Amino acid sequence: MRIRQLRLSGFKSFVEPATLRIEPGLTGVVGPNGCGKSNLLEAIRWVMGENSPKSMRSGGMDDVIFAGTATRPQRDFAEVVLSAEDGRGEDLEITRRIERGAGSAYRLNGRDVRAKDVALTFADAATGAHSPALVSQGKIAQVIAAKPAERRQMLEEAAGIAGLHVRRKDAEQKLRATEANLARLEDLMAGLDSQMATLRRQAKQAERYTRLSDEIRVAEARLVFARWRDAAAAAEAARKEAAGAEARVEAATVTTREAQAAQAEAAAKLAEARDELADRRDDASAHGHRMAALTSQLEAAEQRLADLTRQRERLEQDRGEADRLTHDAAEALARLERELAAGQAALEADEARRPALAAQVEETERAGRAAELALAKATADHAGVEAEWRVAQAAIDQAQARLTRLDGEARRQADTRQALAQAGDLEAKLAQAKEAASSATEAAAAMRTTLERQRSDKEALQVRRDDAASALAAAKAELAGIEREHAALKQDREARERQAAGRAGRRAAIDTVRAARGYERALAAVLGRDAKAPLGMAEGDGRFWTGGTAPQPLADSLLRHVPDCPPELAVRLALVRVAAEDYGQALDPGQWLVTLAGHLRRWDGFVARGEGAAEAARLEADNRFAELSAQLPPLVTAVEAAEQQQAQVQSDLAELQRALIATERDLAGAADAERQALRAVDQAEAERERLAGRLAELDRAAQDLAEQRGLAEAELETAQGRKSALPDPATASPRLAARRCRHLGRHRSRHAGSSPGPQRSSPGGPAVSHGWSRRARPGTRGCARADHGSALGYRRMAGALVRSGTAARRDGAAVRGNRAGAGSRRGQACGADARDRARRHRPRPPHRRTGSGGSGGCRSAAGGPAFRSRIGRRDRGARQCPRKPCRPCRAGGERRGPPGRDGAHLGRAVPGPAPAAAPALRVRGRERAQFRR
Amino acid sequence: MRNSGVESEAMDQLVASRERIGPVNLVAAEELARIEQEAGASAAEQAELVEAVHRLRGSIGNLNREGRERLRAAFEEVNEHFQRLFTRLFEGGQAHLALIDSDDVLEAGLEIFAQPPGKRLQSLTLLSGGEQALTAIALIFALFLTNPAPICVLDEVDAPLDDANIDRFCDLLDAMVKETDTRYLIVTHNAVTMSRMHRLFGVTMIEKGVSRLVSVDLGAAEELLAAE
Structure with missing residues (x-):
């Protein structure tokens, strides 16, 4: 890179755009102090990416913008452009522009770029904002005064590794953070581990819990099912029971129906009996009427007599008046006197007959009463006897049954005893078992002895084996030593x-x-x-x-x-x-x-x-060799012998071991057999004890039986004695029946005798009715106790009565009817009501009430053939069926209706003695009689 | 088939054994699964972290290694240049650089051992101001030579130097200009130095607080002078 010029605008004191051409070689910048020479250097650094305001000699980055002077306003932006030419000869124009409050921006050839790109661009050309080639004022003094470590930074700049520290620091920071994360994660994981352990345990527990819950569900289901099954079984049983109950109800219904039918029949028969009774009462009142009529006739006759007497007196007064009349009168008088005489005679005869008749009636009544009394007494006696006889018979039966039972018991016991005696071979069994046990014990002892012996043998053999083994080992060792020596000597010798x-x-x-x-x-x-x-x-x-x-x-x-x-x-x-x-x-x-x-x-x-x-040694060796040669064969033999012996001992030992095992097995078998034999003995003894106990029990039972039997026999004897002391009711019954017949016959003959005469029959009625009610009482009592057997007797007697006449028939019906004597509270109440009414209407016969339970027997249903009398037939319907009370029968039928219904109620009610029911019926009868009258 | 009594007993036993277990966390299995998943995730994360740690350590090691190598190399070169430049600036004497205080180049300090001609080897602070400045200049140029930059700005570096030293400094600058492609921007008040420049820029402040840049072409000026 070749930097060509620097252009600044608004940067620090360079408010006007200024261009500094940077040519190859040395470019000097001169000027007085404080005119902004250093700002040029700072502009270079700034455009290269300097970001520290301090190294720009300013407080903040915005301070690089021209801040204004007294005469010039401040600028809003600052811009520095560095023109250069890169290694490939292409122009580069790097611009950094800062606007007040908006930060700075970089452009590279007009493109907006990041600060980093700019820094990289300069770094590629080995320069930059911190290049050592940019030596600002005081840097020299800094280099001198700097600490060696600070100077190293200069070296680092030169080496181009200035960023290394930063990067390393970053990496270290990251490393520390990562390690901290790691530690935290490990902590977390440790926590998780412990949590997992806990949870695992809990999960296991939960699993167990769930499994148990499932099992419980199953168990519950099973329980419910079992309960259901039980319930079903119970339901089944209940159903069965219900069926049984239904069957029983059915049977009971049938029985009830039968009982109802029987009751209906009985009611019918009762009605008949009542009719008959009413008839009797009617007859009695007819007799009374007749007697009353006779009395009135007698009075009329006396009146006539008085009239006739008065007429005669008038005629005698008139005799003087008229002769013709006298004659006539004499004739008439004579005729009248004849008539009077005849009437008087008749009257006298009647008068004469009257006391006799009365006496006869009285006498007859007395005789009847006495006979009735006698009959009642006899019947009562008979009933008492019969009852006692029956009691005695029952006692006898009971005693006999008990005897039979006891005999059966005794037989059973004897059988048991025999059976037990048959088990007598128990002793033999016990003895056998004991013998077996002792033999087993002996066998076991013998085995044990054998075992002991074998064990001691074994020990001896083991000792022998050990001896033999040690001897063999010693011999072998000796042999080996000698052989070694011998071999060595021999080798020497051969070498020689x-x-x-x-x-x-x-x-x-x-x-x-x-x-x-x-x-x-x-x-x-x-x-x-x-x-x-x-x-x-x-x-x-x-x-x-x-x-x-x-x-x-x-x-x-x-x-x-x-x-x-x-x-x-x-x-x-x-x-x-x-x-x-x-x-x-x-x-x-x-x-x-x-x-x-x-x-x-x-x-x-x-x-x-x-x-x-050496010679001596050699001689000694020769001697030794000879000696050893001599020793060797016997030693070999000895070793062989020892081996043989050991083998022998071993085989002996093995054999003995086998024998020992066999013996032990046998011993175990023998001990087992012994145990079994002892158990058998125990069992046999227990059996024997049980048998003995059983026998003792049997003995006791037999004794008890004998005692009981004695008691029973005594009882039987007593009962038989009692019974034999009693007269046989079977013989007494006909007698009684005969007597009754006789009595009734007499009674009837008396009635029959008195009936033709209207006056003579009248006083007999009440007496007869009284006699019935009196007679009914013992009959009731006797019949209440009578069973079928005696009923038979009665039936026979009843047959006799039928033959002997209607009166006897009536009596028989009364007697038989009493068999079903029963009553109820309702009947009582009804009876009491009726009694009151009866008293109001007719207070006369209070003595009749003493005949309690007497004619209640009329309700009897068990009628014999004799009972179907014409009277019974008359109003049976009205009695039998309360729904048809209006059937016209005899007078008072409508009144008999409700009591009939009462009667039906009574018949259905609980059987038992009902003393009040009879008076009610009796009263009814009386009422009827009264009504008729 | 067992009856209801036995069943009931069995059930009671089961219920009793269930009750013996005590309180039970029924969602333990789910929680366990969740936590195991979490633990798995954590383990994976841990593995990642461990790997990251290794990577970071490795990169730190790499950085250190590279840094050491480059620093060591730079040191050797700088030291060589420094010795040469020192001798040249002082016209004799000896000086060398040394890494001190630590065996690790990255942690060590850089010490300057200077022995101007006729003097003992002594601490830098005992040198005169000029000597110090020259030594520092020698070091800076040594550093500069190690990694030649396209531009070098020296802001009043020559201030403490006497004329003889200024000459030597300027000679050195000339030599450097010849050796490298670097363009030099030298701020100075010294006339000798100014006279050695190829061109000059004047910064003036005619108006208070406003700098102006005035170009002075020395070559043209000389020609002008020569023309006169």
């Missing part, structure tokens, strides 16, 4: 032999000689260096053992300790004495003394010590 072979078969002396053990050193010392000399004569130089004449060896000669000695050496050794120690023994000429340690002394005073060590 090879050497010897190399020496053309000439054997050295030492190879041929062998010293006894312990004498090797001595021999070696004696032989000395000569030991390696070969035996026999040879050509050439050297040392040779050629042999010689051996003197007689000394007593303690070394020769004696050299078993294998070639004759060549024997000569040397013959005169060598050997001793344990050299203590200066005297030596004859030619004699040598050698100690076992190899110290040699010759007769001539020559002494050699510590020589021949």
